[in-house]
Amino acid sequence: MNGTIYMPVGEVCSSISDTYREKKNMVTLINTSDVLEGRVLNHERVPNSNLKGQFKKTFQRDDILYSEIRPQNRRFAYVDFSPIDYIASTKLMVIRAKKDVVSPKYLYYFLKNSSTVAELQLLAETRSGTFPQITFSEVANLTIPVPSLAVQEVIVQTMQCLEDKITCNEQ
Numbered sequence: 001m002n003g004t005i006y007m008p009v010g011e012v013c014s015s016i017s018d019t020y021r022e023k024k025n026m027v028t029l030i031n032t033s034d035v036l037e038g039r040v041l042n043h044e045r046v047p048n049s050n051l052k053g054q055f056k057k058t059f060q061r062d063d064i065l066y067s068e069i070r071p072q073n074r075r076f077a078y079v080d081f082s083p084i085d086y087i088a089s090t091k092l093m094v095i096r097a098k099k100d101v102v103s104p105k106y107l108y109y110f111l112k113n114s115s116t117v118a119e120l121q122l123l124a125e126t127r128s129g130t131f132p133q134i135t136f137s138e139v140a141n142l143t144i145p146v147p148s149l150a151v152q153e154v155i156v157q158t159m160q161c162l163e164d165k166i167t168c169n170e171q
Helices: 104-112 116-127 136-139 151-171
Strands: 005-008 013-016 026-030 053-056 065-068 074-079 088-089 093-097 142-147
Touching: 065 104, 074 104, 088 093, 093 104, 093 136, 104 116, 104 151, 116 136, 142 151
Parallel strands: 026 088
Antiparallel strands: 005 142, 013 093, 053 088, 065 074, 065 093
């Protein structure tokens, strides 16, 4: 594409680790099993007491939740709602696009691309540990094509149209 530059992913987004500090009575907990193929599956409210220590991170609309464990399992989601009193597990990366450089949805489509997931899975399998795992540094070192924001928006609209058609066909 004309005018497209190639940048490290770490230059177009950040990993967010803001701790949830509210004292609300009811919250929604999001674990790696609660995200799949782009969707947040759990919206159930639970009492905000005796929560497991892994539930700490806040996130917001247009963030991307991406599991650190086994990328090939496709445990990631694009947050397309206002997550009030939602708390993510520390095993989920909260990735926030730098909107002046890259559209959040464009970044999401790049991160969910099969070749990106395969590359991250390969990196996960090279790490020593109990199970294949990645960190934001592996994601940050990937290279993303960055066309103009206008071109990104056209790509996002095309991808969204295709996804909507697939969903319609599945129903």
